[in-house]
Amino acid sequence: MQERVSINQQPVLIKRWPSEIPLFVVILVVSIILWIAIIFGTVGIGLIYALFFGLIFFFAHLALIMHLRGSAIQLGPNQFPEIYHRVVELSAKAGLKKTPDAYLFQADGGLNAFATKFFRSRIVTLYTDLLEACGDDTTARDMIIGHEIGHLRSGHLNWQLLTAPGRIMPFLGSAYSRACEFTCDRWGAALCGDPAGAHRGLIILAAGGVYKKNVNVEAYIAQQRTLDTGWLTIGKWLALYPPLSARVDVLSRPGARPYSSWKGPLRALGIMAAFVLIPILIATSIPFVFQPMLREMGVLSNDFGTILSPGLAPQDSFRQPGSDTDGSADPEANSGADGSPATAPSFASVAEMPSPQPAPTVADERLNELAQQCQAGEMQACDDLYNETDFGTPAEQYGNTCGGRLPENTEECVSLVAQ
Template sequence: MDLVYKSEKPLFVLSMVIGTIVWLALVVGTFGVALVYVLLFLIIYLFAHSGFIAYLRGNTLELSESQFPDLYKQYLEACERLEIEEIPTAYLMMSDGILNALATRFLRRHYVVLYSSVVEALRSRPDALRFYFGHELAHIKRGHLNLQWLKMPASILPLLGAAYRRAQEYTCDLHGLAASNSREDALAALAVLGTGGEKLADVNVNGFIDQQRYTGGFWMSYHELTNDYPWLCKRLAHIAAVSGARNGRASEYKAPSRSFFAGVFAAFTPRFGVGGGASVLVLVAIIGVLAAIAIPAYQDYTLRAQASGAMPLVEQVESAAAEYVNEHKAYPESPADVGLPEEMETGPVSHVAVIDEGFELTLRSSNALLNEKTIVVGAYQNDDGSIQWHCVGGTLDQKYRSAKCRSQQP
């Protein structure tokens, strides 16, 4: 069975040709100035997308042999059936009933994000889960995530951009079918996207497929032509036909014809997102979500970098205080005992004092979240009588501290 939808390859070639011509024209026409803006955009995108990847790594569960091993085994089986040697990292994300999944790439690594609602709905049907896994893995196997910047000029063109994305979805469904190897479970995996898990057992798949008879009208034709996804009933019909043909039970799928006038209007609707007049709003929303994740993360990173400027002094206090205790069998009584003045005119620390808990270092910063905040370097005794040092005390927020001053416990 050919796992690539019939129109994907020619649309890919056309997109690459158009993209190459547009970029070359921009570079030559602006004498290279366009490259500066491209680089700036790529840097902004890198920081924005890094926020999403950081969110995945910090807040969602990574599938592994010790984390949902049954799901991970089925995921590996889907990779094996699709002959994917370098296994993408898979995460399970709480989805609040949203039925979807996604594949993404950051730098040179690939990730597959699985939504918990779909996994729960298909948990009792392993072949349906493998379809779900296989669909997302196909985006990686087919290189849909590669060279997107080069294809971008073509991707926003009316008709072409959305048509190429829909062809990718049909291709991914074919890969999902190959990973599943079960017609009924493949159809169930698609049907759950339209019904949810609770009603899946009662779905009349043939009735769902029959809804494609409505897709030839003006409005449905227009919104499909400007949308990144084919109508779900047509995707079901496509998989039903292909899997039936493979078993000698059906012929090649023929989609209902679309309204000619819908095509005319769609030819004047650029693609900026998932489709139609709302595509610009969707794009803005996506950028806003990514920015909402990335900007606070970046701000925390810069403040943490500023606060880390005090770490050499923290380590100096620990070392000098340890030597003082070993030599005098007593705790230092003043900053001078560890070779430091009380007041510092420059640097990340403005004041050093001895308090009951230990040495208190007061930070200096132009940012109110750091300025006048304190780090306390103190000592504690282990069960064997030995003394160790910590820097977890003080008023500085934990998220701005170095790993050392967050992980140690007195």
């Protein structure tokens, strides 16, 4: 049962982390757009899936709340009163109207604490091992409690259903989560009233109770520089929590920002760009890699962009002369007027063919010679020029059209002239 807090002092005010509000606005706008797309873009089907997954998360959260209320120890005037009164006092100091329910929870050595809500109930859970690690350092303990109260005071648990689509988006949702953590570290430091104690609270999260006094803080802060690589920068961007070394750094220098440089982000952007560009390059290079093989198989006849002669519709890409649109044989196309098999159109001689076009100039001596011979009327030279030149070049097109004589040609040039 949550109790009302009597506020006998001026509540503490802190400045949120600079990027928190802008990121929340972006998440809100993106979420509204996505909800509209889910509801109207899928004719309501997407909403059914969203409801299904929402119920899964709801019942999972319900199980957590049931476990806390049934198995964890609820703090109160008669249950660990010292810790309970600190929760009450810090809640009042933060400006909360009601004291959140507070629980002591044994988590098999975990050094953590969290804030959550269930309908209108607000809950702060403290792990027993974390309180043991704090020991007699009540200021460090207050830092931990104040951090979780900061989540409630800042409204980080509100509007979760509305903003769910934006929160689960990689990079965007995680960036907002990290900004919230920095904000709540400011709350913890302000509520505990001792910057050094707040500092120790984060060190305990990193080193535990036994080693907390022996930590070289400066070396630990400098450790965050090892994350300044491409892959580890991507990892930081995807993480829901900032590195503890960065959080300690920020508390050590009020108003400062975590260490950053251009090297890691630039490498990270390069890696992500490669994941986009490399598949595109592979996909666009496939036609050129398989062009010779397709020609040998007889699939590629002219322009590989459509795998057909210019003027044919895309659905006719692999239709051969004498085939209907469904690929079945067309008797009329495969027989002459007297019923005898039809033959490909041919010319009695090269002289009967249309006039050639000027031969293109080719740097390669042999290919240039083939182009000249093709223009002169040697059909075998035209076929050789087509087969030996690169796809899409003027020389390849010149050979394919039998020296520019037949722009719509799909046959070997030698087969068009009577032998």
